[in-house]
Amino acid sequence: MAEVESLESFRERARAFIRANLKPSVNKVAASMARSERADEEELEEVAHERKLQRMFFDAGLAGVAIPKEYGGQGLTPKHQRILNAELRGYEWPSRAQVPTFTPCLAVLLEFGTEEQKLKHVPAILKGEELWMQFLSEPSCGSDVAGAITTAVKDGDDWILNGSKVWTTGAWWSDWGLCLARTNWDKNKHSGLTVFIFPIKSPGIEVQRIEMLNGSKEFCQEYLTDLRIPDSYRVGGVDMGWTVGSRWMFYERMSRNSPLVTYPEGNTRPGTGGAAMLKIAEAAGRAEDPRAQELIGEAQTMHVVGEALKRRVGQGIMTRTLSDQSSAIARLYAGWNEVRRTTIAFDLAGSAGAAWTDDDGALAEWGNYFLIRQAGCIGGGTTEMAANVIAERVLNMPREITLDKDVPFRDVPRSRSQASK
Amino acid sequence: MAEVESLESFRERARAFIRANLKPSVNKVAASMARSERADEEELEEVAHERKLQRMFFDAGLAGVAIPKEYGGQGLTPKHQRILNAELRGYEWPSRAQVPTFTPCLAVLLEFGTEEQKLKHVPAILKGEELWMQFLSEPSCGSDVAGAITTAVKDGDDWILNGSKVWTTGAWWSDWGLCLARTNWDKNKHSGLTVFIFPIKSPGIEVQRIEMLNGSKEFCQEYLTDLRIPDSYRVGGVDMGWTVGSRWMFYERMSRNSPLVTYPEGNTRPGTGGAAMLKIAEAAGRAEDPRAQELIGEAQTMHVVGEALKRRVGQGIMTRTLSDQSSAIARLYAGWNEVRRTTIAFDLAGSAGAAWTDDDGALAEWGNYFLIRQAGCIGGGTTEMAANVIAERVLNMPREITLDKDVPFRDVPRSRSQASK
Amino acid sequence: MLLELSSEQDLFTRTTARFLDGQVPVTELRRLRDDPVGFGKDYWRRGAELGWTSLLVPESHGGVAVSDSGLIDLSLVAFEFGKHAAPGPLLSSNVIASTLALTNTREDLIAGLLEGTSIAGWAFSELPPNDGLHPGLEIRVEGNELVLNGIKRPVESAAQASFFLVTGRTGSGLTQVVVPADTQGVSVVAMRNVDLTRRFGAVKFENVRLPVGALVGDLGAAAADVERQLQQALVVLNAEAVGAMQRGFDMTVEWSFDRYSFGRPLASYQALKHRFAQMATWLQASHAISDEAARAVASDSPDAGELVSAAKAYIGQNGVELLQDCVQMHGGIGVTYEHDLHLYLRRGTLNRALLGTSDVHYRRVANFVAKKEAARG
Amino acid sequence: MLLELSSEQDLFTRTTARFLDGQVPVTELRRLRDDPVGFGKDYWRRGAELGWTSLLVPESHGGVAVSDSGLIDLSLVAFEFGKHAAPGPLLSSNVIASTLALTNTREDLIAGLLEGTSIAGWAFSELPPNDGLHPGLEIRVEGNELVLNGIKRPVESAAQASFFLVTGRTGSGLTQVVVPADTQGVSVVAMRNVDLTRRFGAVKFENVRLPVGALVGDLGAAAADVERQLQQALVVLNAEAVGAMQRGFDMTVEWSFDRYSFGRPLASYQALKHRFAQMATWLQASHAISDEAARAVASDSPDAGELVSAAKAYIGQNGVELLQDCVQMHGGIGVTYEHDLHLYLRRGTLNRALLGTSDVHYRRVANFVAKKEAARG
Secondary structure, eight states, X not given: OOOOOOHHHHHHHHHHHHHHHOOBOOOOOOGGGOOTTOOHHHXXXXXXXXXXXXXXXXXXXXXXXXXXXXXXXXXXXXXXXXXXXXXXXXXXXXXXXXXXXXXXXXXXHHHHOOHHHHHHXXXXXXXXXXXXXXXXXXXXXXXXXXXXXXXXXXXXXXXXXXXXXXXXXXXXXXXXXEEEEEOOSSSOGGGSEEEEEEESSSTTEEEEEOOBTTSOOOEEEEEEEEEEEEGGGEESOTTBHHHHHHHHHHHHHHGGGSTTOOOOTTOOOTTOHHXXXXXXXXHTTOTTXXXXXXXXXXXXXXXXXXXXXXXXXXXXXXXXXXXXXXXXXXXXXXXXXXXXXXXXXXXXXXXXXXXXXTTOGGGTTHHHHHHTXXXXXXXXXXXXXXXXHIIIIISOOOOOOOSSSSSOGGGSOOBHHHHTO | OOOOOOHHHHHHHHHHHHHHHOOBOOOOOOGGGOOTTOOHHHHHHHHHHHHHHXXXXXXXXXXXXXXXXXXTSOOOXXXXXXXXXXXXXXXXOOGGGTTTXXXXXXXXXXXXXXXXXXXXXXXXXXXXXXXXXXXXXXXXXXXXXXXXXXXXXXXXXXXXXXEEEEEEETGGGOOEEEEEEEOOSSSOGGGSEEEEEEESSSTTEEEEEOOBTTSOOOEXXXXXXEEEEEGGGEESOTTBHHHHHHHHHHHHHHGGGSXXXXXXXXXOOTTOHHHHHHXXXXXXXXXXXXXXXXXXXXXXXXXXXXXXXXXXXXXXXXXXXXXXXXXXXHHHHHHHHHHHHXXXXXXXXXXXXXXXXXXXXXXXXXXXXXXXXXXXXXTTXXXXXXXXXXXXXXXXXXXXXXXXXSSOGGGSXXXXXXXXX | OOSSOOHHHHHHHHHHHHHHHHHSOHHHHHXXXXXXXXXOHHHHHHHHHHTTTTTTSOGXXXXXXXXXXXXXXXXHHHHHHHHHTOOSOHHHHHHHHHHHHHTTOOGGGHHHHHHTSOOEEEEOOOSTTTTTXXXXXXXXXXXXXXXXXXXXXXEETGGGOSEEEEEEEETTEEEEEEEETTSTTEEEEEOEESSSSOOEEEEEEEEEEEEGGGEESSTTBOHHHHHHHHHHHHHHHHHHHHHHHHHXXXXXHHHHHHBEEXXXXXXXXXXXXXXXXXXXXXXXXXXXXXXXXXXXXXXXXXXXXXHHHHHHHHHHHHHHHHHHHHHHHHGGGGGBSSSSHHHHHHHHHHHHHTTOOHHHHHHHHHHHHHHHHHXXX | OOSSOOHXXXXXXHHHHHHHHHHSOHHHHHHHTTOSSSSOHHHXXXXXXXXXXXTTSOGGGTOOOSSSOHHHHHHHHHHHHHHHTOOSOHHHHHHHHHHHHHTTOOGGGHHHHHHTSOOEEEEOOOSTTXXXXXXXXXXXXXXXXXXXXXXXXXXXXTTTOSEEEEXXXXXXXXEEEEEETTSTTEEEEEOEESSSSOOEEEEEEEEEEEEGGGEESSTTBOHHHHHHHHHHHHHHHHHHHHHHHHHHHHHHHHHHXXXXXXXXXXXXXXXXXXXXXXXXXXXXXXXXXXXXXXXXXXTTOTTHHHHHHHHHHHHHHHHHHXXXXXXXXXGGGGGBSSSSHHHHHHHHXXXXXXXXXXXXXXXXXXXXXXXXXXXXX
């Protein structure tokens, strides 16, 4: 058995690469705060640049640190990955190539994919050649992802898919999709699902951008119309999709905490915390107003408490003093934090929250951010779902009564009109 | 048919009586805010005084305004009662003789009592000779009053009662009780109840005072041990207690809005609203602090909004533009208001909220009030029950699933230990 | 809004609602997003014909109210505006027409407002921290002239306004003047804002010189006029916000019955039911205080200022929380432009930030309380 | 508290918990309600033997820590104090012993504190509005003497204290002095408070004259010492409040499984489940920031002041909201003296109001933010 590279040697190697090749990270306004004017060309340039960065990591032997060598990875450990993340602090990195590509998509492939699938896609991902997206949520099922009604029907050796998926970030510049579809309507909800993969730029897939309340168009909706794919694009057994799906959910929740993901330590979104609020208060001429100071202090408190909570939950899960499901606690807190912070900023901006000019600097745009403030309590699983998880899986309280467990899925009511039939 | 006294004549008569006989009302600290030191003797003196006042109203032909003459009332209308209430503005009145004596107790007797019961008790109530209490809540069933387990067993012509009732205000100085008891454990929850009345100072009834977090002992718990009462003390049919009970609940919710109740118009609890907060801020030297001003303004806002809401809901129910159940909206708001107001006061008091001296004036005692602030969200039906009523009966959303509807009450799980059997 | 309307008010409200349904359905609102004015001339003229801008003006000046209180009638229109997220300068047209009539100033300008053929800008608000209802624009006297220096923002429909009613400070007093939009030294910069059909501008007054005849009321003595305008304006904002709340709430209750999750309608989940109960309570409380404040302002009651600020603070706070909780109940679709819910969220959000945040109004309420207590001795 | 303890810390914590279980069960707490001192001499001496008051004092002065950070160890004791609503002047004994040792002042007084045989009063807080951490008591120099005038309150165990560590103002600087309780001009008025076993007094200093040797540190130059004491004290209050939260939460989760309503346990109602989820989040967040702040203060980190104030603000706010929601979940029984829940509510409530409300600490956090931003340029 080959000897594993020492942590120290790895650190040296990573540090040398980073300092020689990477630029300091630029504090970009975070995606959910993107202004409406952000041009598509700019976005596409950044995607291209990050594909190149991913390739540089690959060529330097720093891509897929904890992924087995047979699939193009480095065959090292999560500890090595953490060292890379620590060394990356303050530097640029291929951000768009990480989530959801490495987790949950690549993670699901590693666990459930065929050897052929893994040999084809994992190296391509590591080289920045394939960016992946989740085809998971659907317009009709919201938080209940296992209620998918996108349907795949066997046709000879192929499958024909029809339906619609939504809330895919950047599907318009991505390459492959991981998709949950219903293959059997006569079994109950969780027993008739199957997972597939396919190239997004296929005939039969139409990608539409979704305009959000603040004008951003980061999310997409896809319409699958008679999309034909070979059976070799299936991941896991037929009708075994929820076996895959529940692990998929787990990998999705891990997000940037996954050992597969490269994410600079200490990277927090700009515009969070008290400093941003102070700038608004200053621009509003309220820096000396005691109430404005309390709001600044409250925002900063929410921020530092949130950071401390993330560390505590992360450490607790790692050391098994907290249950895996405790990550829902950090998620719930993050939702509140986003809402409260945006509300504080909006109120500090006073009348500029309602109307602003392009010259208003720190006072501008908060009205738009405020409109979309609930995004932080919806995206990536609603706070309501997080609260359910905390109550039912962390505190072990009785589960909600569901009416869709033991009946054929086709008989489960999915809307009022249907229920009243 | 005798002619009904005109409203104007009644007003003149009421006004003359009031001015000649009653003192201006003293702004007493409301019951739930009572200080621990309040002596029992003082309380008993006030009870005696209010019995005398009630007798004066009776002798002046102003007691039981809307109650039929055959039971000692005036046989007039709710409009006459409202005129009395309006004229009483600012004057003392027999406060402890009103709720729960006139409503729900007397109201229940009028609707369901036997002629004998009505002839005996209604005049006694009108003369201030009988103060009544509800024996309704039980330690084991909280919000679920129909889950009573106090049991009445027939023994010849008598009934033998055993069990415990709780949250009776001032049972230690009251005369008669209206009691909900279970008479059949083999029927389902609502079908095995019966209503009884009895004198509180009976052998077999032990009244204990309950000490609250702020030291007040206004509430009592009663232990019924082999209490023997004649069948003539039964109100309504055997096992028909919920027919009586649901009207009882209705009369209870009407409270001071009942046309049976004498309650001076414009009487609001002292210590509510912004003026009380201003006094605290002044005592704390913070009257000029903008944040303190915001808190004063917020408390006053909560107060005036609450008053407006009560009027709107009352008017809406009267004119049938809002459903009867909308009173739950005012109840929910009142709970929030109590909590928020007490919290504002506590925070304004600063360190005096934690510890105070007897000389602290407006700064004193807020710590004690704060401890018991949830009383406003618990007493008289919890805010949770009010929220259920709003969702299920005002907005017509689906009812919660209950597991106690269609089984013999003895088989309904009433605790974890019992459920796991 | 009022639980009971007179039959005239009822008819008036229905007529307005039907007109808005027909003229500015959501498709039209979405189209107007890219319109520089935000409303059609004809739409506004026809709305004015219904009486929208005549309600606060005495008959002697060409006005006409539906009931004995034009301000209550106006609050009914504003409520419908909120329910429809309707376009048009309702607030400024009414407040300015009322002021010109009550002060007998420039009566030649009133007719255009009443007919809906001219637009005026209510130049009251300023950049923070002076958005706390304390104008900083300076109006000083030089010889026979008034000289204005300062910036007013946001001013609704500033680019369309033919004149402005400007509030400024003269020494320690307040002064109001009428400024034609084409006066030398007046310039307008377009602002962006959260609403689809409202348009605002930042109006700069740079050494603007006017004859003394431009005064509305007396120099440095406009405080009472300004307070009355503010109270009227708050009545409109509040009623409009309650209308937006009502529509958002109704849409979301419907949604909760229609939308199924895990085989059950959202409306069957107790955690959501309790939030609906909370929203219903916010909504009824907002109706109650909005109406109560409107009545108090309409009758010039001593507690009018306190109640209308309490209403602004309460509705500003809880109205938008209600609408945001409606968004949350909708999930992802609720934060998309495609769904209609945001039309009402935008109106509520706008009104929360205009004419003073809740904190500003809490302070105003506290001042009223302190004055009452001081008077009580 | 810390998710992972060293084996020494674990043993120390368990020993303390077992001792408290045995010595001050709820029956004893209820008995102590009527005790003028609030704790037994023997109890306190034995607790001190366990090390409770020695943790912040260097070995050179007779102290002993369990780990390499005595303050973290102390926070573990404080957490257990909260969980048990335990009696005794933990905060003041530690803060004062630490100060005397670090400033090499009156080392003769330290031993009694470490042995638990003497009690000292930390005379820091004052009547509002000076409870905002800005002492107003005056300490001036007259010839060879220091003269004190002012009132300190609340001072824990003031009636039992043999001496006070008093913080006052000398010109624009802070000064600290040690004042024997029997000094002429010192008087104590007993205060009432929300906790069953804590006792506080208002200590009046009326022309109290002391030799200059009573100084702790230099005249007018005690700001850094005072800030350190404040931070230590906040670490204790926070940890204790988190302990109280934890106990209240645990009791209420149990209750929710035991208590049935309409044939189902409370824990099966989604509206309550979501509130438990909220409480669990408040609780974990409070643990997290309490620990993080304790570490920062223990290591004298540059952000110690910011973090410990953030912790006080957050826990003061949400800790008591959690405990009050526990009361609400219990219904009527929760507001009775008979039930034990209030023992922990009282401790949380006390700590919320001591040493600055959340608003005071939000302002402190904002000042730290402003300083950092100014330094950043």
